[in-house]
Amino acid sequence: MKAKDVLWSWDFILALVLTIATWLMLPHWVQNEFAHDLYGIGISVLSIVFAVFFAALAIIISSSDDDFVRYLEKDGDYTKIVATFQFSLATLFLALIYSLIMYAFTSAWLSRKFQSQPYWWLVIFGFLFSYGLFAALNSTFDSIQYAKYRVRYLIAPEKDAHRKQ
Numbered sequence: 001m002k003a004k005d006v007l008w009s010w011d012f013i014l015a016l017v018l019t020i021a022t023w024l025m026l027p028h029w030v031q032n033e034f035a036h037d038l039y040g041i042g043i044s045v046l047s048i049v050f051a052v053f054f055a056a057l058a059i060i061i062s063s064s065d066d067d068f069v070r071y072l073e074k075d076g077d078y079t080k081i082v083a084t085f086q087f088s089l090a091t092l093f094l095a096l097i098y099s100l101i102m103y104a105f106t107s108a109w110l111s112r113k114f115q116s117q118p119y120w121w122l123v124i125f126g127f128l129f130s131y132g133l134f135a136a137l138n139s140t141f142d143s144i145q146y147a148k149y150r151v152r153y154l155i156a157p158e159k160d161a162h163r164k165q
Contacts, residue, residue: 009138010134011131011134011135011137011138012131012134014130014134015127015130015131015134016127018126018130019123019130022122022126023119023123026122026123027119028118028119029116029117029118029119030117030119030121030122031115031116032106032109032110032114032115032116032117035102035106035121035122036106036107036110038122039099039102039103039106039125040103042096042099042129043096043099043100043103045133046092046095046096046099046129046132047096049092049133049136050092050096053085053088053089053092053136053139054089056085056140057082057085057089060081060085060143060146061082068150071149071153072146072153077149081142081143081146084139084142085139085142087135088132088135088136088138088139091128091131091132091135091136092132092135092136094132095125095128095129095131095132098124098125098128099128099129102121105117105121
């Protein structure tokens with residue numbers, strides 16, 4: 001995947017718009033209890049999405065027969081689909097790791113009775129969280145396209161047989 005394709009994609013732009021809106025609305029210091037809860041929600045959601053997404057990628061890769069992969073790869077579609085899934089999986093993983101780290105930091109700060117944290121920690125979390133989810137959604141659309149390619153591939157021999165008659 002090219003950086004230009006990532007930066008001009010709807011999922012990146014939407015995540016960036018949400019991040020800018022969050023940045024503009026937040027005060028310079030965010031209450032740790034609030035941030036702690038958001039990081040916890042992020043961990044829960046991202047863990048589930050990451051696990052399901054990883055399983056979906058494994059199913060797509062393992063369920064393809066060699067002829068179908070060759071068929072898709074004629075135009076580079078198989079590589080594009082797998083690359084999109086790989087990128088989305090990495091994005092989800094990064095968002096999950098950041099959420100875990102921030103949850104741990106915030107827990108430590110709460111235990112030391114610190115009341116707030118810099119707002120940009122939450123802004124970064126918001127970007128990674130939303131971009132991870134939007135990228136996963138985008139890859140889900142690619143998996144639907146994959147299913148459509150599969151149908152086209154399976155029907156193609158029937159069309160050829162009807163034309164010969």
